[in-house]
Amino acid sequence: MTKFIIRRLLQTIPVLLGVTILVFSLMHLVPGDPAQIVAGEGASEQTVENIRERLGLNESIPVQYGTFLGNALQGDLGSSIRSGRPVMEEIGARFWVTVELAFYATLVAVFLGLIAGIVSAVRHYTLADTSIMIAALFGLSMPNFWFGLLLIQWFAIGNWMPESLEFLKMRPSGWGDSWRQIILPVLTLGTGGAAIIARMTRSSMLEVIGQDYIRTARAKGVSERIVTYRHALKNALIPVVTVVGLEFGGFLGGAVLTETIFAINGMGRLTIDAIRTRDFPIVQGTVLVISVIFVLVNLIVDISYRLLNKRIDMN
Amino acid sequence: MSANEIILDVKDLQTSFKTDTGEVRAVDGVSFQLPKGKTIGIVGESGSGKSITSLSILRLLASNGTIKNGEVLYKGQDLLKFSEAQMRKLRGNEISMIFQEPMTSLNPVYTVGQQISEALILHQNMSKKEAAVRSVELLKLVGIPSPDKRVKNYPFELSGGMRQRVMIAMSLACNPEILIADEPTTALDVTIQAQILELIKDLQERLGMSVIFITHDLGVVAETCDYVAVMYAGQVVEYADVRTLFKEPKLPYTIGLLNSLPRHDIEQDKLEPIQGNVPSPHNMPVGCRFAPRCPAATDLCRAKMPKLETDENGNQIRCWIYSEEWDGESEVNLYGETRIAKGRGTKTVLPD
Amino acid sequence: MSEETVNHPVTAKKINPRLESYKLFWRRLAKNKAAVTGGIMILLIILMAFIGPWIITNFTDFRPNETDLANKLQGPSAAHWFGTDSYGRDIFTRVIFGTKLTLYVGFFSVFIGGVIGVIFGIVSGYYGGRIDTVIMRLMDVLLAFPGILLALAIVAVLGGSLTNVIIAVGIFSVPAFARVVRGSTLSVRKLEYIDAVRALGSSDFRIIFKHILPNIMSPIIVQASLRIATAILTGAGLAFLGLGAQPPAPEWGAMLNEGRQYMYEAGHVALFPGLMIVLVVLAFNIFGDGVRDALDPKMKN
Numbered sequence: 032m033t034k035f036i037i038r039r040l041l042q043t044i045p046v047l048l049g050v051t052i053l054v055f056s057l058m059h060l061v062p063g064d065p066a067q068i069v070a071g072e073g074a075s076e077q078t079v080e081n082i083r084e085r086l087g088l089n090e091s092i093p094v095q096y097g098t099f100l101g102n103a104l105q106g107d108l109g110s111s112i113r114s115g116r117p118v119m120e121e122i123g124a125r126f127w128v129t130v131e132l133a134f135y136a137t138l139v140a141v142f143l144g145l146i147a148g149i150v151s152a153v154r155h156y157t158l159a160d161t162s163i164m165i166a167a168l169f170g171l172s173m174p175n176f177w178f179g180l181l182l183i184q185w186f187a188i189g190n191w192m193p194e195s196l197e198f199l200k201m202r203p204s205g206w207g208d209s210w211r212q213i214i215l216p217v218l219t220l221g222t223g224g225a226a227i228i229a230r231m232t233r234s235s236m237l238e239v240i241g242q243d244y245i246r247t248a249r250a251k252g253v254s255e256r257i258v259t260y261r262h263a264l265k266n267a268l269i270p271v272v273t274v275v276g277l278e279f280g281g282f283l284g285g286a287v288l289t290e291t292i293f294a295i296n297g298m299g300r301l302t303i304d305a306i307r308t309r310d311f312p313i314v315q316g317t318v319l320v321i322s323v324i325f326v327l328v329n330l331i332v333d334i335s336y337r338l339l340n341k342r343i344d345m346n
Numbered sequence: 347m348s349a350n351e352i353i354l355d356v357k358d359l360q361t362s363f364k365t366d367t368g369e370v371r372a373v374d375g376v377s378f379q380l381p382k383g384k385t386i387g388i389v390g391e392s393g394s395g396k397s398i399t400s401l402s403i404l405r406l407l408a409s410n411g412t413i414k415n416g417e418v419l420y421k422g423q424d425l426l427k428f429s430e431a432q433m434r435k436l437r438g439n440e441i442s443m444i445f446q447e448p449m450t451s452l453n454p455v456y457t458v459g460q461q462i463s464e465a466l467i468l469h470q471n472m473s474k475k476e477a478a479v480r481s482v483e484l485l486k487l488v489g490i491p492s493p494d495k496r497v498k499n500y501p502f503e504l505s506g507g508m509r510q511r512v513m514i515a516m517s518l519a520c521n522p523e524i525l526i527a528d529e530p531t532t533a534l535d536v537t538i539q540a541q542i543l544e545l546i547k548d549l550q551e552r553l554g555m556s557v558i559f560i561t562h563d564l565g566v567v568a569e570t571c572d573y574v575a576v577m578y579a580g581q582v583v584e585y586a587d588v589r590t591l592f593k594e595p596k597l598p599y600t601i602g603l604l605n606s607l608p609r610h611d612i613e614q615d616k617l618e619p620i621q622g623n624v625p626s627p628h629n630m631p632v633g634c635r636f637a638p639r640c641p642a643a644t645d646l647c648r649a650k651m652p653k654l655e656t657d658e659n660g661n662q663i664r665c666w667i668y669s670e671e672w673d674g675e676s677e678v679n680l681y682g683e684t685r686i687a688k689g690r691g692t693k694t695v696l697p698d
Numbered sequence: 699m700s701e702e703t704v705n706h707p708v709t710a711k712k713i714n715p716r717l718e719s720y721k722l723f724w725r726r727l728a729k730n731k732a733a734v735t736g737g738i739m740i741l742l743i744i745l746m747a748f749i750g751p752w753i754i755t756n757f758t759d760f761r762p763n764e765t766d767l768a769n770k771l772q773g774p775s776a777a778h779w780f781g782t783d784s785y786g787r788d789i790f791t792r793v794i795f796g797t798k799l800t801l802y803v804g805f806f807s808v809f810i811g812g813v814i815g816v817i818f819g820i821v822s823g824y825y826g827g828r829i830d831t832v833i834m835r836l837m838d839v840l841l842a843f844p845g846i847l848l849a850l851a852i853v854a855v856l857g858g859s860l861t862n863v864i865i866a867v868g869i870f871s872v873p874a875f876a877r878v879v880r881g882s883t884l885s886v887r888k889l890e891y892i893d894a895v896r897a898l899g900s901s902d903f904r905i906i907f908k909h910i911l912p913n914i915m916s917p918i919i920v921q922a923s924l925r926i927a928t929a930i931l932t933g934a935g936l937a938f939l940g941l942g943a944q945p946p947a948p949e950w951g952a953m954l955n956e957g958r959q960y961m962y963e964a965g966h967v968a969l970f971p972g973l974m975i976v977l978v979v980l981a982f983n984i985f986g987d988g989v990r991d992a993l994d995p996k997m998k999n
Binding site for chain 1: 835836838839842843844845846847850851853854855856857927931934935938939940941951954957958961962965968969972975976979980983984987
Binding site: 262 | 404406408433434435436437438439442443445447450451452453454455464465468469513516517
C-alpha cells in the first residue's frame with residue numbers, strides 16, 4: 032500500500048513538470064514576437080522592448096523556463112500586463128468563487144446522477160429506466176452553456192425565484208448570501224456530469240447484478256431489495272467514485288463557460304478576459320492553477336480509492 | 347424413518363432460455379429422485395443442462411430463463427408452485443447451494459463473517475452477536491484454522507480452497523435438508539479437490555443431509571455418490587445406484603464415458619473416445635439425442651425419441667436397446683463391451 | 699501465376715478471416731437499434747450539411763449573410779421558419795449553412811486526434827518499455843488540463859479561427875485515443891498468433907498494420923464516434939466564447955453567442971442553433987453507444 036502511494040506520488044511529479052512546461056510554452060508558441068503581440072499592433076519600439084525586458088524574453092529558453100518554474104514554486108506567477116497586479120493576487124481574489132461553483136456542481140451531479148442511475152438499474156427495461164436514460168443522453172449531448180441560457184430564459188419569463196437571476200448584476204466577487212443565487216449556475220454546470228454519473232451507475236449496477244456473488248446472496252434466501260441495496264450497490268459504486276475527481280476537475284474547466292454566461296467573477300472569466308486582451312501571464316496563471324488542482328484532486332481520489340477498497344482483489 | 351423416503355422428486359423438468367437466436371430448451375425432461383440422507387450425482391458434459399437443473403430446483407435462473415414444465419416435489423410439495431416469498435424462506439435454510447466458482451461467489455466488500463451471518467439472521471432470527479459466534483463455529487466445522495481470525499477476513503484474503511470452505515460453511519449455516527453442490531471442486535487444485543470432497547462427505551454423514559452433487563467428473567461420482575443420474579443434451583438418460591452404474595452401465599453413452607476414462611486396474615492400449623460432438627441446442631436430433639454419435643444407432647433411434655423406462659430394480663434408462671421395440675441385433679457391441687438387447691421382435695438376429 | 703496457385707492451394711482457397719469478421723460486424727451493427735438510429739441520423743445530417751445549402755441557394759432567395767434590419771429579431775413564422783436574428787438574417791438558412799462547419803470541427807479534429815492518438819497508442823502498447831512510459835506520461839500531461847481548458851489554452855495561443863479550433867480540439871482528443879488503443883493493443887499483442895506471426899519473420903510494421911490494427915478497429919470506431927460528439931461540444935463552446943469561427947460565419951456556437959444578448963426579447967435566436975447542436979451531438983452519442991453495445995461481447999445476454 033505504501034509502495035502504491037509512493038509510486039503514485041512519484042508519477043505525479045513528471046506530470047506536474049510537464050504541465051509547467053506546457054503552460055510556459057504557451058507564451059512562446061504564439062506565432063510572431065510575443066512581446067509585440069502583448070504590446071499590441073501600434074505600440075512603439077520602446078514599449079515592445081520594455082515588455083520584452085519585463086517578461087524576461089531576452090534570456091535563452093531554458094533559462095526562462097528555469098526562472099518561471101522557480102518563481103512558480105514560490106507562488107510567483109508574474110504580473111498581469113494589463114493591471115500590473117501580481118497574477119497570484121488576481122487569481123486569489125477569484126479562486127474560491129470557482130472552486131465553490133465546481134464543488135456544488137459536483138454535489139449536484141453526484142446526487143442526481145446516483146439516484147437516476149440506481150432507479151434506472153433497479154427497474155431496468157421499464158418506462159422509468161428508458162425515460163431516465165433518454166434524459167441522460169440529452170444531458171450528455173447538450174452544450175451546458177446553452178442549457179444555462181435556457182434556464183435564465185425560463186426563470187426570467189416565468190418570473191420564478193427572482194433572486195436566482197441576481198448574479199446577472201455583476202458582483203465584484205463571491206456569492207451573495209442565498210442559495211437561490213447559486214442554483215442556476217450550479218445546475219448549468221452539474222447537469223452534464225449528472226448524466227455521466229447516471230449512465231455509469233446504471234451500467235455498473237447491471238454488471239454487478241450479473242456477478243456470481245449476487246446469485247450466492249439469492250441462494251441464501253435474501254430478498255431482492257437487500258440484494259440490490261446491500262449486495263449490489265456497494266460494489267457498483269466503486270467505479271463511480273473514481274469519476275468524481277474527474278468531474279470536479281471538468282467542472283473547474285467548464286466554469287469558463289458558466290461564469291461567462293452568468294457574469295460570475297471567477298477564474299474562468301478571468302481567463303477569458305485575459306485571452307481576449309492577450310494578457311498571457313494571467314492565462315498561464317489560471318491554466319496552471321486549475322491543472323495543478325485537478326492533478327492533485329485526482330491523486331487524492333486515486334489513493335483514497337485504493338485505501339477504501341483494498342478489499343477488492345486488484346487482479 | 348423408512349430407508350427409501352424420497353425427499354426430493356424431480357419430474358419431467360423443462361427449462362428454456364430466450365436468446366438472440368431464439369428459445370433454447372436447456373433442460374428437457376429431467377427426472378430423478380433423491381432419497382433422504384443420500385447423495386445423488388448428476389453427471390454430464392458441459393452444456394448437458396446439469397447446472398441449469400440445479401438452479402431450476404431453487405428457482406434461481408437468470409432473468410431470461412423460465413421453467414416451462416414439470417414438478418419439483420420437496421417433501422411432497424411442488425416448489426414450482428411456491429410464491430417467491432415461500433421460496434426465499436426455503437433458500438439457504440432448507441435447501442442451500444454451493445457454486446463452482448469460489449473465487450467470484452463471495453461478495454468482495456463484506457467479511458466472511460458478515461456473509462455467513464446473513465443467512466442466520468435472516469432464517470434463524472439470531473442477533474448479530476449470536477450469528478457472529480455461530481459463524482466462527484461454522485468456520486471451525488469446515489476445517490478453517492483460527493476461525494476467530496478468519497471470520498473477520500475479506501474474501502480476497504483467502505485462497506480458493508478456503509473460500510470454498512467458507513461457501514460450504516455458509517450453506518450449512520441453517521442445517522439444510524438438502525445441499526446442492528454445483529461442481530464444487532472444478533475450479534480447485536487437485537489436492538484441494540480431494541479435501542473438499544472429503545469434507546462434504548464427512549459433513550453429510552454427521553449432519554444427515556441429502557446432497558445433490560453436480561459434476562462432470564465420474565471419479566468424483568464414484569467416490570461420493572449413492573445414486574447417479576447421467577445427463578445428455580438436457581435429458582436424464584440413465585439413473586442407477588452407483589454400484590450398478592459403474593459395474594454394468596447399460597446406456598451406450600454411459601459405457602462410452604466410462605471407457606474413455608483411463609483405468610489402472612486393466613491394461614489398455616488406448617482410450618476410446620466417443621466420436622462426434624454434443625448436439626447444438628438449436629438443432630436437436632428428432633430421435634434419440636445420442637443417436638448421431640451412438641455406435642449402435644438404428645433407424646428407430648434416429649426417428650423416435652426413447653422414453654425414460656424404469657426396470658425391476660428401480661433403475662432408469664432412456665434407450666431403445668432395452669425396449670420391446672428394438673430393431674437392431676440382439677447382441678450389441680458398445681465400445682468393446684457386449685449388451686443383450688431386450689427386443690424379441692428382432693428378425694435379423696435369429697435367421698432360422 | 700498459376701504455379702503459385704498450385705504451390706499454395708490452401709492460401710488460394712482460404713476464406714479471408716478479416717472479411718468474415720467485417721461481415722459479422724455489420725450484421726451485429728444492423729441488429730442494434732441504437733446504432734442504426736444514430737447512423738441514419740448522422741447520414742441525414744451529412745445530407746443536410748451538403749445538399750441543404752445547394753437547395754437554398756438554387757431554389758430560394760435566402761442567403762446566410764443577407765441582412766434585413768427592418769425585419770430583425772422576428773419570431774418563427776412561415777416566412778422565417780426559425781425567425782430572424784439581430785441583423786434580420788434568416789436563422790434557418792444560417793443553421794443549414796452552419797451544419798457543415800460543425801461537422802468539419804467534429805470530423806477533422808477527431809481525424810487529427812485519432813491518427814496521432816492511434817499511432818501513440820499502438821507504439822506504446824506494442825513496444826512497451828521506456829517509450830511506453832514516455833508516451834503515457836505525455837498523455838497524462840495533456841489529460842491534466844480538465845475539460846475545455848486544454849483546447850482553450852491552445853486557441854488562446856493560436857488565435858481564434860475555425861482552423862485553430864479544429865487543431866485545438868484535435869490535440870485535446872489525442873490522449874483519449876492513445877489510452878484506448880494502447881489498452882487494446884496490449885490485449886491483442888498477448889494473443890498467441892501474434893507470436894506465431896512474429897516467429898514466421900514478419901516485420902513489426904507488417905504485424906502492426908496487418909494484424910494489430912484490424913483487430914482494434916472496433917474500439918477505435920466507438921471512440922471516434924463518441925469523441926466527435928465531445929469535439930462538437932467543445933468546438934461550439936470555443937465559438938461561443940468568441941474564439942472560434944469569426945462573424946459573420948454561421949457557426950452554431952457563434953450564433954448562440956450572438957443570441958445571448960437577446961435572451962429575453964428574442965429567445966429563439968439562441969434556441970435553434972442550440973437545438974441543432976443537441977441533435978448532432980445526440981446522433982453521434984447514440985451511434986457510439988450502439989456500436990459499443992453491438993461490439994462488446996460482455997454486454998450480451
